[in-house]
Amino acid sequence: MKINSYQSCKLKFTLLFIVLLASLNVFPQQLKAGAAKRIITPEPLIPVSGGVGTPKPATVKKGDLYVRAMVLEKGGEKVAIVNIDNLGWPAALGNKARKLIKDIPFNNILIGATHTHSAPDAYAFPDEKGNFSADLKYLDWCVTQIADAVNEASKNLEPAKLKIAVGEAKGKIAYNYYAPELYDPRCGVIQALGTKGKNKDQPIVTLVNYAIHPEILGSDQGILSPDLIGPLYDRIEAKAGGMALFMNGAQGGMVTADNRQDNNKEANDWEECKRIGNLLADEALRILSDAQIQEDPQLYCTSTQTEFPIDSEMMRYIFNNSPLKMGNSDNRISTTLNLLNIGSAQILTIPGEALPNIGYYLKRNMPTDHPFLFGLTNDAFGYILTKEDFNSFKRYMYISRTSLGEKTGEILINNLLTLIKNSPVPIK
Numbered sequence: 001m002k003i004n005s006y007q008s009c010k011l012k013f014t015l016l017f018i019v020l021l022a023s024l025n026v027f028p029q030q031l032k033a034g035a036a037k038r039i040i041t042p043e044p045l046i047p048v049s050g051g052v053g054t055p056k057p058a059t060v061k062k063g064d065l066y067v068r069a070m071v072l073e074k075g076g077e078k079v080a081i082v083n084i085d086n087l088g089w090p091a092a093l094g095n096k097a098r099k100l101i102k103d104i105p106f107n108n109i110l111i112g113a114t115h116t117h118s119a120p121d122a123y124a125f126p127d128e129k130g131n132f133s134a135d136l137k138y139l140d141w142c143v144t145q146i147a148d149a150v151n152e153a154s155k156n157l158e159p160a161k162l163k164i165a166v167g168e169a170k171g172k173i174a175y176n177y178y179a180p181e182l183y184d185p186r187c188g189v190i191q192a193l194g195t196k197g198k199n200k201d202q203p204i205v206t207l208v209n210y211a212i213h214p215e216i217l218g219s220d221q222g223i224l225s226p227d228l229i230g231p232l233y234d235r236i237e238a239k240a241g242g243m244a245l246f247m248n249g250a251q252g253g254m255v256t257a258d259n260r261q262d263n264n265k266e267a268n269d270w271e272e273c274k275r276i277g278n279l280l281a282d283e284a285l286r287i288l289s290d291a292q293i294q295e296d297p298q299l300y301c302t303s304t305q306t307e308f309p310i311d312s313e314m315m316r317y318i319f320n321n322s323p324l325k326m327g328n329s330d331n332r333i334s335t336t337l338n339l340l341n342i343g344s345a346q347i348l349t350i351p352g353e354a355l356p357n358i359g360y361y362l363k364r365n366m367p368t369d370h371p372f373l374f375g376l377t378n379d380a381f382g383y384i385l386t387k388e389d390f391n392s393f394k395r396y397m398y399i400s401r402t403s404l405g406e407k408t409g410e411i412l413i414n415n416l417l418t419l420i421k422n423s424p425v426p427i428k
Contacts, residue, residue: 029075031297033192034156035205035243037068038145040085041224042120046135049087049121050219052318052402055133058118059222062270063230065119067142068245069149070192070205071104072342073157074299078104079340080150081207081374082111083245084142085226086122088352088380089113091335092324093122093143100147103154107303107336110349111146112247112377117215118225123380126321136323160192160204162294162343166370167287171279174212176356177254178395183356184211184250184363187280188372189288190345191240203242208232208284209372211249211359213256216273225270228257231277240285248375250350250359252383253399297343300424306415307334308381311405315382333404335379337412339419346423347372348416351379355399358384358409362416384408 041064047055065085072079080101094111101109113122122142124134169187176182188209194202214227226233229246236244257276259267310316310331319326319333326333340347346368350358353375363371383399390406391397400406 030159030195031072031074031162031299032157033160033204034071034153034158035069035245036149036152036156037066037243038149040065040067040142040145042135042138045224046120046138047133048118048219048224049123049125050117050215051087052125052314054127055121056219057222058224060224062217062223062225062273065224065226066233067145067149068243069146069153070207070243070245071150071153071157072192072299077299077301078108079299079301080104080109080153081245081247082109082146082150083247084111084113084146085116085229086113086119087115087117088376089122090324090326091379092326093139094378096143097146100144101150104150107338108301109150110338110340110374110377112374113380114214114226114229114246115248115251115376116225116227116229117213117219118217118223118227123318124322124324125318130321132323158199158204159195161195162297163191163193163288163291164294164343164345164370165189165288165291169210169280169283169287171283172258173276173280173283174255175258175260177256183255184359187284187287188345188370189284190342191288193293203240205243205245206236206240206284207245207247208236208280209247209249209374210280211251211255211356211375213251213254216257216259216268216276217270218268221268225273228273228277228280231274232281235278235281236285239281247377249373250354250356250375252353252355253385253396255356294343298341300341301338302419302423303336303338304415304419305334306337306411307332308404308408308411311407312401312403314401315404333381335381337415337419338378339416339423341423344368345370345372347374348419349377350375350384350412352376352381352384354384354409354412355386355389357389358386358413361413365417365420367420381408384412386410
């Protein structure tokens with residue numbers, strides 16, 4: 001068939017127009033997701049830390065410690081969500097990993113900690129003489145494992161759709177040690193499913209967001225362990241497939257695992273870790289089961305640098321004397337706060353352990369039915385209280401002492417509310 005000059009010009013114009021539209025991202029682009037993990041169990045075992053003080057020797061392990069990463073990409077936006085089995089992961093270490101990650105914007109890499117109390121010291125807590133017991137070579141190795149996991153997850157990207165749900169996790173999972181009912185029972189779940197080939201409709205990664213202290217074993221038993229998060233991961237991966245990833249929530253003061261027994265004692269063994277981890281995993285999958293598929297979810301990430309005064313003498317001493325150099329000379333510390341929209345989910349990051357009332361307030365001000373809070377993410381500054389709660393109750397003396405100060409909660413809330421106000425809506 002012959003094509004006249006008019007048809008030829010029309011065809012060329014049409015092709016040019018298509019190329020132009022593609023270059024302007026007019027055509028919708030599909031979300032992509034990838035996941036990867038690395039074992040970071042030290043061999044031989046090294047001491048474990050449950051907080052300020054000298055780490056305790058570990059002689060056995062129950063489960064392995066992991067770094068787990070999921071990467072999401074759509075259009076010009078690319079984000080990594082990472083978690084490490086540790087008490088906390090300071091930005092001094094997280095930023096080292098971010099510099100090794102190839103193609104994701106620095107502030108789009110969210111690094112959180114599960115908050116197990118049975119992993120090596122990542123703060124290099126100094127004693128009264130300025131000495132520390134942390135294994136810096138191990139911490140540097142973990143930094144490279146974080147970067148390797150994120151880079152692999154980025155390399156594994158494939159077209160994906162999402163299921164997202166938030167609901168109450170039922171059963172004996174968590175309670176507030178200070179006031180039993182003062183905690184958030186809501187569990188948020190984000191699951192990325194493949195859309196093509198052998199992975200079609202199969203989970204790539206399942207993220208669980210719940211507020212809890214994984215401290216059933218603690219640091220005094222000589223056990224290195226991910227605590228209840230290890231069994232949670234195993235259960236989700238066995239029942240759903242793909243990789244599991246846990247992000248903690250607003251679990252400060254003291255939202256802990258409900259291992260209370262009828263004899264007024266606590267169960268502090270691996271069997272209790274499995275009971276609670278399995279139950280939380282089952283509840284997360286139940287909550288997700290009726291969620292609608294989101295075929296074309298949006299992806300958006302933004303951040304702000306926020307500065308906090310260090311009013312606590314103990315916290316100043318730690319930051320200024322740790323070899324990680326976490327603080328600065330004028331007794332202030334800066335960190336990154338993120339807001340992330342993934343489909344119908346909105347996520348805020350918290351650089352420490354916010355009390356439940358702060359968590360409830362933030363969620364109430366998020367314009368979605370699927371609010372998520374990633375605690376102990378991008379930094380881990382200890383407890384975060386409102387000025388009204390700070391040092392107001394005898395019960396809160398310890399958490400006030402291990403907080404940056406009474407202004408921390410107010411500064412955090414104001415900065416996160418500003419991120420919410422300036423973020424694009426609606427979330428879908």
